[in-house]
Amino acid sequence: MTKEWSISFRYWVLSVLIIFFAGLLWFGRELISPLIIGALIAFVLNPAIGFLTRHTKLSRSWAATIVLFTGLGGLIAFSALMMPRLIREIQVLFVDLQAIFSQTQETLSQPITILEWEFNFEYLMPDITRLFSESITAIPENAFHLLESTSKNLIWGLVILATIYYLLRDWGRLRDWLFDFIPTTYQPDFRLIYEEIKQIWQGYLRGNLALMLITGTLFTLAWLAIGLPGAFILGIITGVLTIIPDLGPAIAAVLATVVALFEGSIYLDISNFWFALLVVGIYMLLINIKGIWIRPRIFARSVHMHDGVVFIVIMAAVVLQGILGALVIVPVLASAGVLGRYIYHQLTGSPSWLPKKLEETTDD
Numbered sequence: 579m580t581k582e583w584s585i586s587f588r589y590w591v592l593s594v595l596i597i598f599f600a601g602l603l604w605f606g607r608e609l610i611s612p613l614i615i616g617a618l619i620a621f622v623l624n625p626a627i628g629f630l631t632r633h634t635k636l637s638r639s640w641a642a643t644i645v646l647f648t649g650l651g652g653l654i655a656f657s658a659l660m661m662p663r664l665i666r667e668i669q670v671l672f673v674d675l676q677a678i679f680s681q682t683q684e685t686l687s688q689p690i691t692i693l694e695w696e697f698n699f700e701y702l703m704p705d706i707t708r709l710f711s712e713s714i715t716a717i718p719e720n721a722f723h724l725l726e727s728t729s730k731n732l733i734w735g736l737v738i739l740a741t742i743y744y745l746l747r748d749w750g751r752l753r754d755w756l757f758d759f760i761p762t763t764y765q766p767d768f769r770l771i772y773e774e775i776k777q778i779w780q781g782y783l784r785g786n787l788a789l790m791l792i793t794g795t796l797f798t799l800a801w802l803a804i805g806l807p808g809a810f811i812l813g814i815i816t817g818v819l820t821i822i823p824d825l826g827p828a829i830a831a832v833l834a835t836v837v838a839l840f841e842g843s844i845y846l847d848i849s850n851f852w853f854a855l856l857v858v859g860i861y862m863l864l865i866n867i868k869g870i871w872i873r874p875r876i877f878a879r880s881v882h883m884h885d886g887v888v889f890i891v892i893m894a895a896v897v898l899q900g901i902l903g904a905l906v907i908v909p910v911l912a913s914a915g916v917l918g919r920y921i922y923h924q925l926t927g928s929p930s931w932l933p934k935k936l937e938e939t940t941d942d
Contacts, residue, residue, distance in 0.1 A: 609737070611902055612734045612737045612738050612741065613737070613741055614902065614906065615738050615741075615902065616737070616738040616739070616740075616741025616742045616745065617741060617745060618783060618905070618906070619738070619742050620741065620742045620745035620746050620749070621745075621779060621780075621783065622783060622784065622787065623645055623646075623649065623742070623746060624746065624749070626641075626645045627641045627642055627645055627746050630644065630645070638746075638747055638750070639747050641746075642743060642746035642747040643743075645746065646739070646742060646743050646746065650739075677840065677841070681840060753772075757769065767920065771916055771917065771920055774916050775913045775916055778909050778912045778913060778916070779909045779913070782908060782909045782912070783905075783909065785876040786820075786821060786905065788876055789820055789868070789872065789873060789876050790817045790818065790820045790821065791817065792868075792872060793816060793817050793820045793827065793864075793868055793872075794813050794814055794816055794817020794818070794820070795813070795817070796864050796867075796868075797812070797813040797816040797817070797827075797830075797861075797864060798810055798812075798813025798814065798816075798817075799813075800813075800860050800864060801813055801834065801857075804843060804846060804853075804856060804857070804860070805843040805844035805845045805846050806834060806837065806838055806843065806844075806857065807837055807841045807844060808837060812830065812833065812834050812837070815830045815833070816830035816831070816834075818901075820868075821892075821901060821904050821905055822892055822893070822896055822904060823888060823889050823892060824889065825893070827861075827865055827868075831857075831858070831861040831865075834857050834861070835854050835857050835858055835861075838850065838853045838854040838856075838857040839851065839853075839854040888908055891907050891908065891911060892904045892907060892908065894907075895907035
């Protein structure tokens with residue numbers, strides 16, 4: 579008969595395992611972002627799998643295959659239809675920005691005299707022509723790095739697709755396997771914790787995707803309606819930057835205002851100055867509609883955190899981890915809050931740690 583491990587030896591083994599898995603996580607840290615992206619996409623697509631398995635005789639494996647390839651087909655078709663338009667819009671915006679830099683350089687090249695002092699601001703702006711020449715010269719040198727980067731991105735794309743497929747197909751079994759590591763006495767508690775955390779992530783991620791889509795559509799239609807050059811790409815930028823509350827759309831609005839001020843409207847017969855004011859006015863109107871009416875309705879049953887805390891943690895995540903960090907930081911903190919509340923109530927011996935809504939759902 580095998581001798582039972584002593585308490586001290588158990589702690590030693592646990593410490594070794596923690597160090598081993600921490601080292602493994604550090605060694606494979608580049609894999610974390612693709613896995614997170616794949617998990618988020620699978621999480622968003624999971625309701626479609628549930629719908630197919632409930633209303634048809636398809637197995638979960640076949641449902642996952644259908645949803646994944648249908649999504650890929652739709653994405654490819656959408657890209658094929660929209661990519662030419664998107665490329666044209668990017669070219670228009672690029673030409674506009676180049677013209678803005680050239681005009682600004684020309685303006686700053688003229689010295690300004692105040693009393694006896696002469697100020698020359700010519701060197702405040704970079705030489706766009708020189709920058710383009712250097713970029714073109716560097717293309718042959720960077721060709722190998724470009725090929726290497728493209729190959730690596732292709733591999734990461736395959737990792738993301740594999741993660742999406744296997745999570746969609748086997749998440750139920752994987753979840754039960756993870757729960758089996760928890761002592762039987764505490765499994766009901768952790769299943770309830772899982773349900774609450776799932777509600778948080780569902781509400782926040784789907785809410786953000788809906789908000790980005792609605793915001794991008796509204797601003798794209800508004801900029802197209804008034805004839806703003808590069809309206810399509812500027813609307814997309816506004817929608818994507820909605821992930822950063824307040825500051826993201828404001829950055830897109832500044833870019834749109836600069837384009838309006840220097841380029842004017844495609845077909846409105848007003849001066850560039852008044853057109854830029856019109857762009858600012860439309861931005862203020864739409865951003866208030868989003869903040870006062872759209873956002874509260876989308877997130878009404880999602881994460882309950884103070885707006886100031888959300889703003890600070892998202893800004894910190896953008897600086898430290900980029901857009902992906904900004905997308906997941908709020909539900910991660912909210913999930914940590916659920917675990918912290920459970921631990922606090924267990925330590926203090928409080929009778930109930932569940933929110934009222936989840937208790938009612940669980941009782942049903």
